[in-house]
Amino acid sequence: MCDKTTEASLETQRVSPKATVEPSQYERKRVPGMCIKCKVIKPNVTIRRSLYCKACFVRTCVVKFRTALSRSRKNTTVPRTKLMVALSGGPSSSAMLNLMADFQRMELRGTEAQSRYEDIIAGHVDESVLFPDVQDSLISEIAISLSIECRITKLEDVFATNDEAPLFIKLVQSTLAPGALKDKICAHLVKTNDSISSKKRLQSLFSSLASATDREEMLDIIKTLLLIRLARKAECGVLLMGDSGTRIATKIVSLASRGRGFSLPFEVGAESSWFDNVVVYRPMRDFIMKEIAFFNMWTKQNSVVVPTFTTGAPKRASIGRLTESFVIGLDHDFSSTVSTICRTMQKLEPRKQALNSLPCLTCGMPVENDAQAWRSRLTVSKPLAVEAEPTIQSNGSNDVPSDEDGLVRADITDVVCYSCQNILTSAASGTTFPGATVDHFLKSKGPGDAKVDIVNAKQEALRKQIETFLLNDNE
Amino acid sequence: MPRQCEICNNARAILRRPKTGQRICNECFFYVFETEIHNTIVDNKLFKPGDRVGIGASGGKDSTVLAYVMKTLNNRYNYGLDLYLLSVDEGISGYRDDSLETVKRNKEQYGLPLLIVSYEQLYGWSMDSIVEAVGRKNNCTFCGVFRRQALDRGALMLDLDHIVTGHNADDVAETILMNLFRGDLPRLGRCTEIVTAGDGYIGRSKPFKYAYEKEIVMYAYLKHLDYFSTECTYSPNAYRGYAREFLKDLEFVRPSAILDIIHSGEAMQVASDVQLPTLAHCERCGYISSNALCKACILLEGLERGVPKLGIAKSARHAQELLANESAMKSAGKAVEPVHFELLRGKAQAMREQRQMKEQQQECHDCTATSCAFACDDDATGLCSSSKETRRCACADSNAETNAAAS
Numbered sequence: 108m109c110d111k112t113t114e115a116s117l118e119t120q121r122v123s124p125k126a127t128v129e130p131s132q133y134e135r136k137r138v139p140g141m142c143i144k145c146k147v148i149k150p151n152v153t154i155r156r157s158l159y160c161k162a163c164f165v166r167t168c169v170v171k172f173r174t175a176l177s178r179s180r181k182n183t184t185v186p187r188t189k190l191m192v193a194l195s196g197g198p199s200s201s202a203m204l205n206l207m208a209d210f211q212r213m214e215l216r217g218t219e220a221q222s223r224y225e226d227i228i229a230g231h232v233d234e235s236v237l238f239p240d241v242q243d244s245l246i247s248e249i250a251i252s253l254s255i256e257c258r259i260t261k262l263e264d265v266f267a268t269n270d271e272a273p274l275f276i277k278l279v280q281s282t283l284a285p286g287a288l289k290d291k292i293c294a295h296l297v298k299t300n301d302s303i304s305s306k307k308r309l310q311s312l313f314s315s316l317a318s319a320t321d322r323e324e325m326l327d328i329i330k331t332l333l334l335i336r337l338a339r340k341a342e343c344g345v346l347l348m349g350d351s352g353t354r355i356a357t358k359i360v361s362l363a364s365r366g367r368g369f370s371l372p373f374e375v376g377a378e379s380s381w382f383d384n385v386v387v388y389r390p391m392r393d394f395i396m397k398e399i400a401f402f403n404m405w406t407k408q409n410s411v412v413v414p415t416f417t418t419g420a421p422k423r424a425s426i427g428r429l430t431e432s433f434v435i436g437l438d439h440d441f442s443s444t445v446s447t448i449c450r451t452m453q454k455l456e457p458r459k460q461a462l463n464s465l466p467c468l469t470c471g472m473p474v475e476n477d478a479q480a481w482r483s484r485l486t487v488s489k490p491l492a493v494e495a496e497p498t499i500q501s502n503g504s505n506d507v508p509s510d511e512d513g514l515v516r517a518d519i520t521d522v523v524c525y526s527c528q529n530i531l532t533s534a535a536s537g538t539t540f541p542g543a544t545v546d547h548f549l550k551s552k553g554p555g556d557a558k559v560d561i562v563n564a565k566q567e568a569l570r571k572q573i574e575t576f577l578l579n580d581n582e
Numbered sequence: 583m584p585r586q587c588e589i590c591n592n593a594r595a596i597l598r599r600p601k602t603g604q605r606i607c608n609e610c611f612f613y614v615f616e617t618e619i620h621n622t623i624v625d626n627k628l629f630k631p632g633d634r635v636g637i638g639a640s641g642g643k644d645s646t647v648l649a650y651v652m653k654t655l656n657n658r659y660n661y662g663l664d665l666y667l668l669s670v671d672e673g674i675s676g677y678r679d680d681s682l683e684t685v686k687r688n689k690e691q692y693g694l695p696l697l698i699v700s701y702e703q704l705y706g707w708s709m710d711s712i713v714e715a716v717g718r719k720n721n722c723t724f725c726g727v728f729r730r731q732a733l734d735r736g737a738l739m740l741d742l743d744h745i746v747t748g749h750n751a752d753d754v755a756e757t758i759l760m761n762l763f764r765g766d767l768p769r770l771g772r773c774t775e776i777v778t779a780g781d782g783y784i785g786r787s788k789p790f791k792y793a794y795e796k797e798i799v800m801y802a803y804l805k806h807l808d809y810f811s812t813e814c815t816y817s818p819n820a821y822r823g824y825a826r827e828f829l830k831d832l833e834f835v836r837p838s839a840i841l842d843i844i845h846s847g848e849a850m851q852v853a854s855d856v857q858l859p860t861l862a863h864c865e866r867c868g869y870i871s872s873n874a875l876c877k878a879c880i881l882l883e884g885l886e887r888g889v890p891k892l893g894i895a896k897s898a899r900h901a902q903e904l905l906a907n908e909s910a911m912k913s914a915g916k917a918v919e920p921v922h923f924e925l926l927r928g929k930a931q932a933m934r935e936q937r938q939m940k941e942q943q944q945e946c947h948d949c950t951a952t953s954c955a956f957a958c959d960d961d962a963t964g965l966c967s968s969s970k971e972t973r974r975c976a977c978a979d980s981n982a983e984t985n986a987a988a989s
């Protein structure tokens with residue numbers, strides 16, 4: 108009986124959202140052995156100790172998505188715009204694309220016959236440079252089958268020069284005094300030249316990183332960055348990220364473990380306006396992986412397996428891998444762990460300072476003041492006998508020390524977030540990183556309130572400093 | 583080929599530093615470990631000169647190293663602190679007896695005065711007798727509540743300004759993770775605070791907040807410190823066990839993770855709704871409490887009435903119901919009425935005044951006699967009454983000026 112309905116499109120199964128969002132007392136009553144919603148059909152799945160038949164389950168998912176999306180919309184003011192759905196091809200983002208396509212169809216069929224979103228576009232980051240086994244054709248097919256246009260950007264595009272990324276960060280570390288490695292991060296800001304392909308650059312970046320944790324983190328950073336750029340380019344004012352509740356819980360724990368507490372509210376929040384011109388929503392936050400798997404199965408939604416650096420590796424392979432196995436285990440033993448972590452942490456407001464912070468040169472997230480000073484007070488690396496600091500460290504942030512070969516280098520410590528400092532300090536010297544927000548330094552903004560002025564003054568000083576570092580790789 | 587120390591580039595590296603992975607020598611390890619504690623103390627302004635500071639001493643590695651390092655730093659940097667060892671005897675046979683012996687040896691080794699307060703003496707109940715009454719399931723609740731209060735009682739008996747405890751970075755990171763898993767946002771904000779108010783009167787702090795457990799053990803080992811290394815025989819909270827195991831794995835994957843978590847925790851403090859509850863005191867014992875009866879008094883009441891579940895009741899109403907239902911039950915009757923906090927505070931105040939009087943007596947250099955009655959110094963010149971008589975003398979005048987300038 109239920110099978111028939113799942114064959115039809117999602118909207119035919121819709122019931123009035125209001126009735127489902129706020130079930131009446133009568134509806135809450137359970138009929139033993141029957142679906143919790145319709146109470147007449149034998150259930151097919153148990154989600155959070157509730158039994159659903161196929162049709163009611165799919166319908167519940169549709170309503171849940173719609174509710175999450177409109178709640179995010181209510182919390183942010185976005186004019187009518189195009190919307191991009193980030194599509195990795197994994198189960199969650201594929202389900203999200205399906206649900207969004209359904210949402211758009213319903214909107215167009217509604218009384219106003221006009222959706223609040225001008226158009227829906229899927230955005231995909233092609234990772235084949237690192238994971239050649241993924242069939243990206245399958246991923247565009249997911250979009251095509253839902254009649255949605257799919258824009259693709261390649262991971263290595265992060266090294267293609269454009270207005271948003273005019274310069275890259277080339278680490279200079281070998282010149283620092285030993286034992287003082289962690290006190291300052293120095294780099295050349297370089298333009299790319301064409302003698303090295305972006306692909307090669309990307310591969311060499313990942314092979315220069317010190318650990319699987321660093322590689323994982325870098326990959327996440329680059330993907331987010333590219334999706335934001337892709338959305339801006341497609342003139343989408345809204346970007347949907349497909350993080351499921353399970354994924355968000357895992358992310359919260361791993362972000363916290365990597366020292367990203369300051370930027371965490373922006374990175375997992377239901378909605379975030381941190382990036383210029385693009386608002387990020389996470390409408391899959393109330394879905395757990397199990398729900399997504401059943402939804403995809405019953406709506407015949409295809410998805411692919413998205414590989415990671417640590418797929419199939421033991422749990423201690425990286426922080427990401429470890430956290431994933433831990434959160435799933437904890438959720439198994441204490442069944443509400445995932446939803447508890449998500450619910451509370453999404454209440455966490457970003458601190459005021461964070462809203463006015465400079466964006467990190469590497470990841471684009473807010474940078475705390477004096478993060479490095481905090482660290483060096485607690486990881487003392489100077490010997491007892493040495494009173495004065497080694498020469499390189501005695502330079503204030505505005506000084507521009509000269510290298511022997513005539514190149515200049517910048518002290519970028521203050522514009523790299525605490526967590527990215529971890530990556531940078533352990534990466535091989537000479538590694539070139541894509542700059543997430545180099546454009547921020549080169550662009551000066553119009554004056555705003557007093558707080559913004561301070562930031563701008565700082566940015567202005569940095570910009571002046573950086574202008575003199577415009578170098579070509581082969582200089 | 584022996585490796586050189588990555589810090590001094592001179593001596594031979596003998597260890598890999600758990601916190602940073604650097605290969606360093608013995609001396610550099612001591613130096614960086616101690617300096618980071620010093621930085622923590624200075625950056626957070628934990629003490630002021632003349633403070634009387636009690637070191638919560640259990641005889642375990644953390645508090646033993648804490649006592650040693652506090653004494654070392656106090657001498658090295660002239661903090662000007664009066665240090666005391668303050669121990670709580672929970673009355674756990676086998677475990678506590680041996681660890682208290684260690685504390686007593688520490689007292690001699692470090693030359694610090696020691697005060698031991700016991701549950702038995704304060705409340706009439708030892709942990710062994712509590713476990714006998716409540717079983718092993720909730721005994722940690724009792725122990726935690728009683729210990730907290732016992733330390734405050736001890737602090738008042740010594741008239742301390744401050745208590746330091748041996749909580750280390752691993753403990754703090756673990757607590758942050760636990761509050762994250764439990765979704766406890768207010769606690770998540772509070773648990774990273776380095777100074778907490780105890781009785782609302784005596785501050786408590788954790789100078790080891792950023793010190794790795796592994797390094798504390800390493801320090802104790804390399805300094806040959808005398809400590810007691812058995813865990814409490816009554817097992818701790820199981821949920822904490824999950825967090826602990828996860829933290830150990832994280833530390834393995836990335837040694838800086840413990841510090842990174844604390845860094846995250848500090849950044850995740852809930853800024854806006856830090857609304858301190860209004861200070862109220864327990865009707866029975868005068869301890870700081872947001873309810874009519876403090877947690878310790880409720881637990882004691884439960885023990886006395888033979889309803890030990892009372893204190894671990896889920897809500898205040900539940901507790902009231904339990905009380906009403908079981909009120910007919912006969913008292914198990916160990917009844918020691920805990921000394922009222924007002925009394926303790928009063929005694930502490932009196933001790934303070936007495937000390938101040940002594941100090942001020944010495945300040946009067948006009949007369950060599952130390953017995954001059956200072957109470958009559960109502961114009962606050964810092965001179966005793968007999969010296970005031972001879973004020974016209976030039977030397978007395980200059981003395982009066984210096985005293986006024988000093989105050």
Ligand SMILES: [Zn+2]
Nearest residue numbers: 142145160163
């Ligand atoms: Zn049904």
Ligand SMILES: [Zn+2]
Nearest residue numbers: 467470524527
């Ligand atoms: Zn960053």
Ligand SMILES: [Zn+2]
Nearest residue numbers: 587590607610
């Ligand atoms: Zn050394």
Ligand SMILES: [Zn+2]
Nearest residue numbers: 864867876879
């Ligand atoms: Zn009380």
